[in-house]
Amino acid sequence: MAFHLPSIYLERRCVRPFSERFITYNCDIKIEAAEGLILRISVVFMDTAKSITAKKLIRLIGIRSRYISLNCGLPEGSTSLDEIGYTYTSDQAYIASGEIKEVATQFASSPVMYHTLRSFPNYRRNCYTLTPVTQGKKYLIRASFMYGNYDGQNLLPTFDLYLGAEPWDTVKLDNASHILWTEIIAAAQSSNISVCLVKTAGVNPFISGLELRPADDIYNNTQWPSWLKTYMRINAGSNGPSRFKDDTADRTWTSDYGGYGLPVNTTTRIESTGLFRVPSMVLQTAEYSKSGINIRWKQAAKGEEYLFVLYFAGIVLNRQDNLTLTINEQQPPFPFDVPYMDSNPVFSNTPFDFEDYLITLAGANLTSVPIINAFEVYKVYEPAGGATYGQDVEAITGIRDYYKIKKNWASDPCLPELYPWEGVNCSYGNPKSPTITGLDLSNSELQGSISTEFEKLISIQSLNLSGNHLNGSIPEFLGTMKSLRTLLIKKNPMYRLKNIRLDCHGPDPDPVPKLVIAICVPVAVVLIIIAIICIVLFKRRHRHTNIPAPRPTPVVPVVPPSPIPVPEVPNAPPPAPVPTVPVAPPPPVPGHENRFSYSDIVQITNNFRTEIGKGGSGTVYLGQLSHGRQVAVKKVTRTEALRSREFSAEIAALTQVHHRSLVSFGGFCEEGDNMMLVYEYMAGGNLRELLSDKTDNKSMFLTWDKRLQMAISVATGLDYLHAGCNPPIIHRDVKTSNILLDGNMEARLADFGLSRAIYAENEPVSTLVMGTTGYIDPEYYRTGKLTTKSDVFSFGVVLFELITGRPAFFSENGIPTSVVQWAKTTIQYGDFHRIIDPRLRGQYDADSIWSVIELAIASLQESGDRRPTMHKIVTKLAAVKNKEKRLLGIGTPTAGEGSTPSEFLMDSTTYVEIETAPKPR
Structure with a gap:
């Protein structure tokens, strides 16, 4: 009879079959195979003449043949043996990237599994494809790591581990010689399982070993979730090996000797049947305490749920014992039996959610002796279940x-x-x-x-x-x-x-x-329409050149004008008055009220003599008030000035906006077609000009610390507009050219010419799409629905400009591209340092910049619901700033000191709220 197996030499230890008719305690099976066929099977029995059945032998062979055991970094075609005799192969056939490395010579005394490894310097995400597996079946996947200073850098790496698209664990080593392993039990979602290493900082990810073991016949409790992450697995009373050949799932057990009571052991073999079958050697050791046994652990993160299974076998008393189990001192205690020289697992059917766990084992009567042989604790993992179409x-x-x-x-x-x-x-x-x-x-x-x-x-x-x-x-x-x-x-x-x-x-x-x-026809139509509009506007302007100038319009109270003149109709009722909203008068600009006449503006700007800026909504001129204070006067275009009564209402609202991170709004002029906005003058110019300066002027050079502080300042201003104004205000034109700098290089957000107020809380505003190309929220562009998350998207672009020094749009090899797309594509190759402004000359903390990169990507999510709020962005930026200060040992941490923000989670959008911005007024 031919059994299809890999062309390797296998050696396996026999186990007791589940049928009581066949008992085989100690034997070795040697199987020699070639070209997929078994050539010879040798079974040597040590202490019994009985034989194992062919059916059970085939089952044992079948389980082992489905193992995937990879010694990462072995040359292609090579194999190695581990400490219990399992054969490990090269990982070359399971991954298409990475480089083979060897640990430094001083670490060569470690187990052979850890002599080589695979390092990943070239891409952000590198994935193994483990196949074949059966969709829906459960598998135990274990990844192991030992740094061994393989790169000579003595830099312990930190990186993320993913199972397919789902985050599995964060690998963080604390010593070059320490071995770290992590396990997860998961149901296969397709015909293969992907294990991915993701670069999250400046040091390259690596992996030493990767193993896959069938576990469906052990962890097939239908009430348990399909994914479980191993939190701990303890073999009480043992100081021996951690893996056993008769463990079909090849679990790794942590030895414990005396941690829960007095150690005890037996040489009698004890079988474990049914669910969670554990090796006999695990049940042959235990710890007991007549005063009771306490098992404790802490919740790793708030909201996480845990399952556990405890293993009991009576090896202390020469009879069955009776014990009780209590979780966190909840009543009534759960009673159960401990059979003599036999096993009985006790497990939780449903997950628990406690901050601290205390399992108490006590005797059910005076003659009982609490005992524990082993236990497993699993963190429940519910995969998001997402997959590309x-x-x-x-x-x-x-x-x-x-x-x-x-x-x-x-x-x-x-x-x-x-x-x-x-x-x-x-x-x-x-x-x-x-x-x-x-x-x-x-x-x-x-x-x-x-x-x-x-x-x-x-x-x-x-x-x-x-x-x-x-x-x-x-x-x-x-x-x-x-x-x-x-x-x-x-x-x-x-x-x-x-x-x-x-x-x-x-x-x-x-x-x-x-x-x-499909391309040319729409373009032609658009060009024709533009030509018609230009002709009409030209004729209209020409017709008006001979019309005498209108008399000066008298100054009237600020009441939003009607967008379209209403003709008088005989006997028609008068139009309903436009409702006005009472507005508390803001502090006036010294020497002036908030409303200026056109003649005032002409005088202030010296007849618009000095132009200091120009944008899509108007031209900005330098002005000076009577007492000598310099101001910036923006002359808004005619089209913008006639938008609607809402514009005037928003101007009235903006007069109430006062924040240290916003350029002060000094007033406005509205006379006929003339609309002017008066702002505080910022002598340092705008951020876009500064980032575009390639002269490397040291006096104006932006360090990473300064850029981070500017980001915090702008984010704080936006947070004030969104959360501190009533009604909330959406800026709608956040970009680096609208971030102005004073003489001390302090950044403030300016240009509220396109701002909109939200009068219904949490409801988007339907409006004509306006803004600057490269910064416009795609969801707003697609739906016309404006929300505060539209500003968040634009701010994400600004963050990438601060990191890269490049504008929102630039030309790469003659091809126009966006800084966002260029940065994301470059990051995919794994070296995020390539996107960092070279003028920083490496003078930055890699973790700090990476944290801001993640924040920028989160802000640029296609769906606004998945973007963080500005308050959460301020919280994260402040945490990054505080960390830099702690590392450098300088200054006073930003507001929020003493609190530790949670990890910034891109998908679940879970944050810890920390007050880092000034209270909005």
Whole structure:
């Protein structure tokens, strides 16, 4: 009979089968296989003449054959043996990235598993693909790490570990020689399981060993969640080995000798049947205490839930014992039996959520002796369950396999959201099922024809296939894909526009591709409309040149004007008066009220002599008040001045805005078509100009500490507008050119010309989309619904400008690109230092910048609901600033000292609220 096994030599220890008819306590099985067939099986029995059944032998062999045991960093084709005789293979066939490394010579005395490792210097996310597995079945996955100063840097790395798109653990080593391992029991969600290492700071991730073990026949309690993270697994009364050959799940047990009572052991074999089958050697040791046993542990993070299983076997008394179990002193105690020389597990069916856990084991009567043989504690993990749209996954993996693409494409293409595949853009409108909307395969050495797999990407909007070696004709489906807007296939010598045949009604001598028509026709229509508007405006202006100037308009109280003049109709009732909102008068600018006449403005600006700035909504001039104070006067464009009565209402509201992080609003002028805004003058110019200065002027050079302080100042101002004003105010034009600097390089947010007030709390405002390209919230652009989260998106762009020194839009190799897209793409390669402004010259804390990068990415989420509030952003930035101060040992921490913010969670949006900004007025 042929058994299909790997072509390796196996040696296994026999275990007692579950049928009582066959008892085999001590034997060795030796199996020699070649080319998938068993050549010889040898069974040597040590203490019994009985034999194991073929059925049980096949089951044992089958479990072992489904093991995946990887010694990471072994050369391809190499194998090694661990301390209990399991064969480990090279990890080369399971991952397409990383570099093989060896630990330093002084660490070579460690177990052979930890002599080599795989390091990942090139990408942010690197994933192993463990296959084959059975979808829905549970597996125990264990990853192990020993740094061993393999890179000679003596820098202990910290990085994240993911199971597919789900965060698993944070790996943080405390010593170069210490071995760290982490386990998770999870149900396979497909025919493979991905284990991903994610770079979160400046030091490269690495891994020493990776193991997968079938666990469905052990942890198949249907009431338990499908994913469990091992919190602790204790073998009481033992100071011996941590793994056992008769443990089919190959669990790692932590030895404990005397931690819970007096150690005791027996040489009699004790079997564990049913759920949670543990090795006999685990049950042959125990600890007991006549006064009772207490098992304690603490909740790792608030809200986490835990399950436990306790193992009992009577090896102290020569009879069955009776014990009780109490959790956190809750009554009544749970009674249970401890059978003599047999096992009885006690476990929780449902998770518990306590800050501190205390399990008390006591005797049920005076003659009982509390005992514990072993126990396991698991942290409940509920996966989000998100995955890229199935058809997109099928298509992108088909494209990868068709062209044999040499990219770091493993695990989910779009999730986690921070780490999509290189060259893949995704839409997260449905966070649990994102879709692929862009694919850049330029210069990817593609050969052959265009694969039909592209047609399955039904949501794709842009496709770049330029710079490859494709041949054949362009398929018709590219012209009929409804979502496709941009198609680049240049630099392919075999492709010419004349080769495109997209007309389904038959060839044409010189057919025009539908894609070209779809682009050119709308452009032509827009140009015609613009031309008509220009002609009308020109004629209207020309007609008005001979009209005498109107008499000066008398100054009237601030009442929002009607947007359209209402003609008088005979016998018609008078129009209803426009309701006014009482506004408390703000402190006036010295020597002036908040309202200026046009003649005042002309005098203040010396007839608009000195222009100091210009933007989409108007030109800014330098002015000076009568007492000598300099001001900035913005002359708003005519179109902006006539928007509606809401504009005047918002101006009235803005006169109440007073905050140290906002440029002071001094007043306004509204006479006819003339609308002027008067602001405090900022002598340092704007942040965009400063970041664009490539002269490296040391007096104006921005250190990382200064940039971080500027970000805090602007965020605090926005937080005040959103949370401290009634009604809340949305700035709507947050950008670096609207961040002004005073003589001390202190940053303040300016230009409220596009601001809007929200009169209904928590409800978006429907409005005409306005703002600056590169900063506009895509959700606002798509829906027209303006919320405070629109400002959050713009602020995220500003953070990337502070980090990179680059503008929101710039040209890269002659191709226009956004700083956000460029930064995200660069970060995917794993070295986030490449995006940092080189003028910083390495003078920064990597963790500090990385924290701000994560904050920027969180602020740029496609859905506003998933972005943090400005208050939470201020909290996070203040925490980063405080950490820098503590590291440097200087200054006084920013407000919020003494409190520790929680980890910034991108997906769950969970934060600890800490007061770091001044109380809003």
